[in-house]
Amino acid sequence: MTTRREAWPPGTPAWADITVPDLAVARAFYGPLLGWQFEVGGPETGYYTQAYVGDRRVVGIGEPMSDDPAPPPAWCVYLASDDLVATVAAVAEAGGKEVVPAMPILDFGSMAIVVDTAGAVFGIWEAASHTGWDVTDEPGSMVWCEVLVHDQPAAVAFYQQVFGYDVEDLGAPGFTYATLSLDGHPAAGIGGYGPQAGTDAPAAWTIYFAVTDTDASAAQVSELGGTVVSPPTDSTFGRMAIVSGPFGEVFALISPVGAT
Template sequence: MTTRREAWPPGTPAWADITVPDLAVARAFYGPLLGWEFEVGGPEVGYYTQAYVGDRRVVGLGEPMSDDPAPPPAWCVYLATDDLAATVAAVAEAGGTEVVPAMPIMDFGSMAIVTDPAGAVFGVWESASHTGWDVVDEPGSMVWCEAMVHDQPTAVAFYRQVFGYGVEDLSAPGFTYASLSLDGHPAAGVGGYGAQAGSDAPAAWTIYFAVTDADASAARVAELGGTVVSPPTDSAFGRMTIVSGPFGEVFALIAPSGGS
């Protein structure tokens, strides 16, 4: 089953959102690309938009809520917790940094934004009425999340310490990668940048959205005002492409193996 209405287990990617300068532009890009429909909240939530596949929410989008300069738009992946305060304390103990202090979000739940010791930013979400995304592994929804960093061993040790993941090393010559699992089920990945990435490649979490046809979706990205960063290529997990949206935000699209 790919539909879930309950809280996600601690350590599982449970939500993602992005702050953009223009929600109308974002909806015009992501709606046609991923088949999303949007439910727009009122001023009490800063006109935060939730995207849906059918009646199941998949991500959130919002605009800056103050006049302060906003950081460059980037998708933020939230890992689930059932004790936000304890997780934030564990992040600090493991060498991470709290960027946005823990805070309640109305009756939806509580969140914090942190960084791992390798510099990748992510969120932590303790759910209340909002349990995160309702669907995964279907077209238009999240299928995988991973952190890419320059110091992969340090990042892996951090996530293992904070969330208790099992770690499977999937590295090969010229390729450094580990799968993080919970109760034997893959939850996320941590990879190391190769020399070709350059020292200025930012440590970051990347979200993969499922599509039915990677090549057609990559072409659609360009038509809608985005950019294809890495053309579609085959992998052991499907045909994938790295792209960026209208504000430069990077994400990935992946189609099942055997598809286009």
């Protein structure tokens, strides 16, 4: 497990949040499922709550702050940057696009939302007082993030150009996957959709949350109003399931190998 109070290294997944139509419904789902406690922000932060494991923050959940139609709820993974303007420029140079322009968030830090060359949306976070999540790799917290695309080599080239990752190919016949590492530490993964996914499957980032018992947690997803998209299966890294929350947002659950 990892507890960290400092800013995450550039290119490392550092935060995730989601905008939902109803915060109360989201709290009622994620609280029991992942053991989260919630702290609701004041008027200065809008309708936003941070989820905690103990006293360590893990993600943010908010409601739309205007009457404009909100996009379908989806978890947004933020990659850390120590120079937001330069990183957004690097995204554009590599063929990506800025979706939400770079902006400061009070004294917490600065953010932008961008899209990669495959169409997958992600965020960029330059920390100030808010350094991102405080805990990873234990139940209720993020344990892995990955992006799935149709043209995996092109996506690898994009992320490598923007963040300078080292790439390790883990592919095998019928399986296209690579890890993106920084200073020898795996940061994220990039996978290629297989033919069974169909050409309409959207490129997207997925966040994996650690649980102690994937089968029990997957069953609880259904009880709490979510859906099991892909039932629990064993993998090299642990027993995992793909699920969706009460608003259709997709994420993964995994009980990692060797977890206690």
